[in-house]
Amino acid sequence: MTANGASALVTVVALVCGAVGCEKVETQRSSGAPSAPSATNSGQAGAQLVGGAPPAPAQPAQLDSDGDDDGPSDAPGPALGPGKFERVGRAPAALQRICDLTVHGDALYGAHATRPLGLDGATISRFRPADSPAFSLAFDWNRAGEPSKGGGAGQGFLRVHAIADRLYVPDADPPYNGFGISEPGTEGFVFVSTANGEFAKARMPGHRPPRAPDASGKAGALLLPRAYHVIDVIRYRGQLYAATGAVPPGQRAWHGASPGALLVEPELGAPFAYAADYPRPYQPGVWRLTFLVRFRDRLYAGLQDYDQSDPNDYVYFAPPRERASIVEEDLHAVRVTEAGTAQTLRWYADGSALYWIAWNREGVALRVSLDGDSWRVIALPTGVGVPTDIVRFRGALHVLMSRALLRLDEAGPTVLARITDKRSPFELDDSFCAAPLAAFQGELYAGGQQGGALYRFKPDI
Numbered sequence: 001m002t003a004n005g006a007s008a009l010v011t012v013v014a015l016v017c018g019a020v021g022c023e024k025v026e027t028q029r030s031s032g033a034p035s036a037p038s039a040t041n042s043g044q045a046g047a048q049l050v051g052g053a054p055p056a057p058a059q060p061a062q063l064d065s066d067g068d069d070d071g072p073s074d075a076p077g078p079a080l081g082p083g084k085f086e087r088v089g090r091a092p093a094a095l096q097r098i099c100d101l102t103v104h105g106d107a108l109y110g111a112h113a114t115r116p117l118g119l120d121g122a123t124i125s126r127f128r129p130a131d132s133p134a135f136s137l138a139f140d141w142n143r144a145g146e147p148s149k150g151g152g153a154g155q156g157f158l159r160v161h162a163i164a165d166r167l168y169v170p171d172a173d174p175p176y177n178g179f180g181i182s183e184p185g186t187e188g189f190v191f192v193s194t195a196n197g198e199f200a201k202a203r204m205p206g207h208r209p210p211r212a213p214d215a216s217g218k219a220g221a222l223l224l225p226r227a228y229h230v231i232d233v234i235r236y237r238g239q240l241y242a243a244t245g246a247v248p249p250g251q252r253a254w255h256g257a258s259p260g261a262l263l264v265e266p267e268l269g270a271p272f273a274y275a276a277d278y279p280r281p282y283q284p285g286v287w288r289l290t291f292l293v294r295f296r297d298r299l300y301a302g303l304q305d306y307d308q309s310d311p312n313d314y315v316y317f318a319p320p321r322e323r324a325s326i327v328e329e330d331l332h333a334v335r336v337t338e339a340g341t342a343q344t345l346r347w348y349a350d351g352s353a354l355y356w357i358a359w360n361r362e363g364v365a366l367r368v369s370l371d372g373d374s375w376r377v378i379a380l381p382t383g384v385g386v387p388t389d390i391v392r393f394r395g396a397l398h399v400l401m402s403r404a405l406l407r408l409d410e411a412g413p414t415v416l417a418r419i420t421d422k423r424s425p426f427e428l429d430d431s432f433c434a435a436p437l438a439a440f441q442g443e444l445y446a447g448g449q450q451g452g453a454l455y456r457f458k459p460d461i
Contacts (some may be wrong), residue, residue, distance in 0.1 A: 007319035013207070026336050026367070026375040029030030063321065064294045066349035069163040069235055071100050073391040073439040079408060080394060083426075083445060083459035089136040089269050090453045091105065091125030093142065097430070097448025098125075098454065101438035103160045104197050108440045109138060112452050113156030116432040117229060118175045124169055126197065126456060135454075139191060139199035143175060143207040150176045158432055159232050159291070163240070166217075167193040170230035170242060172432070177253075179208055181223060183272055185253030188227030188244060194219045212269035224263055224272040226253065231432075234292040236299045236317075236327060237324040240265040240270060243301050245288035249274055257282035258290035260303060262317070262326060276328045278303065278315050289315070290432075293347035295354045296372050299326065302344025302358075303333075304431070311335050313358065316372070336375050337362060345434040348390045350397065357387050359431055366390065368400065380406065381413055388426060388434035393444055400437040400446055402426050405457060425450050 091110065100111040107128040114121030125141040141154035155173035162168075171189040178187030190211040193199045200210035200219040214219035224230055226247040233242045246261035247253045259282060263272040278287060287310070290302035299317040303310065312333040319330040336342070342358035349355075356367045356375065364386035367375040380387065385402030391400070396409040398416075403424045405417040419426065425448035426435035436447045444457040 026377070028215055037248060061322070062297050063237055064235075064297060066293075066295050066354070068293055068347075068349075069161050069168075071162060074391055075394060075439055077394045077442065079396060079409070080398070080416055080457070081459050081461060082416055083457055085405070085419070085455045086458050087448075088127070088445070088454045088456050089135055090126065091123075093140060094125060094135045094452030095121040095123060096452055097433045097449045098436060098452055099156065099158045101436045101440075101445060101447050102160045102162055102167070103440050104167055104193075107197060108445060108454075109160050109167060109450075110159040110198065110447055110454065111157035111169065113158065113172070113433055117154030118155060120148065120151060120153035120155055122157045122171065124157060124160060124167075124191075124199065125454075126451075127440075138193075139169065140199065141171065141175075141202070143202065146175070146207050152176070156432065161233060162256070163233070163235055165195045166213075166232050167197055167199075168240075169193075169199075169238065170233050172231055172307060173229055177228070182208070182225035185247060186226060186228050188224040188230035188242075188246075188271075190222040190224065190230060190233055190242060192222060194218055214269055214460055220269070222265065222269070222272065226274070227261070227263060227272070228253075228258065229288055231288060231290045232243050232292045234294065234299070236294060236326070237319075239324065241275070241292070241299065241326070243289035243292050245275070245286065245420075246277070246317065248277060248282065251282075258286045260287040260315075261303075262289060262301065264325065275326050276317065276331050278331060278333060279310070280328070285309075291344050291347060293349060293354070295347075295349050297321070298372055300347060300354075300372070304343055304349075305341055308341045311340040311362045313337055313340055313360070314344060314356075334373075336367075343431040345387075345428075345431065346389050349391050350390075354415055355390050355397075357390065357434070359386075359428075364428065366368035378408075381415060384415060384418065385424065385426075388428055389437040389446075391437050391439055391444075397436065398444065400426060400435055401429050402435070405437075405444070405446075416459075423450070425453065425455060434457045 071391045095112045098110045110125040112123045122141040126136045126138040146152045169191040185460045209221040221335040227244040242263045259277040260274045264275045286306035312335045317330045339361045342360040347359040366378045366387045385403035387401045399406040403419040407414040446455045
């Protein structure tokens with residue numbers, strides 16, 4: 001990093017922590033890849049910058065952009081003033097929750113669930129204001145009429161991503177633990193749309209997954225052998241990776257180890273292969289890798305330990321620059337919080353900073369890091385609930401709270417809207433599905449957790 005680059009990072013901290021207040025630096029507590037000293041927590045480094053030390057050697061350009069694969073959320077316009085959330089409506093088969101919102105083309109797509117990994121229900125909605133009606137059902141994985149024993153439908157879509165001009169939707173908990181397409185035991189799926197956001201329907205008879213997509217743009221379903229759950233997908237160094245809970249090689253499904261695993265697609269449309277897992281050595285219990293983000297050429301993954309006894313909060317993968325593929329030796333487990341076992345709700349990369357919303361025994365907190373190793377808790381106003389999502393819009397960060405919308409900028413935290421209803425539509429009661437916030441056609445939208453309704457922020461003036 002150059003001296004100018006480090007100065008820019010200091011500016012980010014000054015704007016965020018100076019405006020809203022940050023608590024002490026939290027450094028990772030477990031072993032991991034070494035990192036360079038950070039200007040955010042090293043007085044000596046800061047003094048060298050001010051004193052005009054010679055520039056550090058230029059670092060090579062990043063191999064991947066930070067963030068996930070969805071487009072930028074920022075849009076020109078004046079800063080938002082006070083206002084309120086208004087209910088836009090509800091898509092067909094909207095179920096109970098909207099877990100994610102993603103813009104693709106001229107439409108806003110929502111990932112829906114009832115109770116993720118617990119109750120049947122998985123759909124993708126489309127909101128296109130120019131259409132009549134504006135809401136439509138883009139993909140239905142409820143498999144109406146099929147036997148329900150063993151889970152007759154998908155049990156939640158938690159993410160919908162726009163990757164390389166198509167939509168990718170991981171199946172968080174597939175029907176019947178799969179259909180025996182790859183092998184007996186269990187298997188997962190990722191549904192892929194056309195460039196126009198159209199999904200292939202389930203194949204009849206039996207509402208089976210559609211066939212694999214191809215390079216010509218045909219929609220379909222990617223197959224992940226031996227995966228119990230597929231939580232998220234992302235591109236990293238030119239390959240598609242999936243965060244899962246899966247059966248390790250050489251093990252039997254439903255017997256023995258059940259680690260959180262990273263799977264990789266060897267080539268377009270081919271079944272995914274096993275790349276790495278956590279924990280090692282294998283232990284009794286159930287783990288899952290959850291939500292994914294790229295930052296400073298690392299791949300970060302949330303971590304869920306079903307028994308909530310694991311000391312770590314997340315893992316990251318840091319392969320050397322000369323190698324594109326991830327292997328087990330690239331995994332680093334990290335503990336940041338005092339109690340550990342944090343469950344990641346959201347990652348958000350913005351400029352030179354990574355934001356992390358996580359929930360554990362200490363509560364829900366929004367943290368920021370400039371180096372991916374040292375974290376600061378951002379102090380938020382009291383009486384507005386807990387953070388569920390964060391996006392940049394009109395030049396400022398906006399945080400959706402369970403009972404408010406906040407703007408974070410150099411002027412400090414501003415409450416733009418408060419939820420005064422006895423029960424907020426954005427209440428957080430499921431660690432897999434926090435209310436999402438998205439910018440679409442010059443406005444901010446939020447996904448409800450009651451009846452799967454979509455909400456829009458409307459300024460007073």
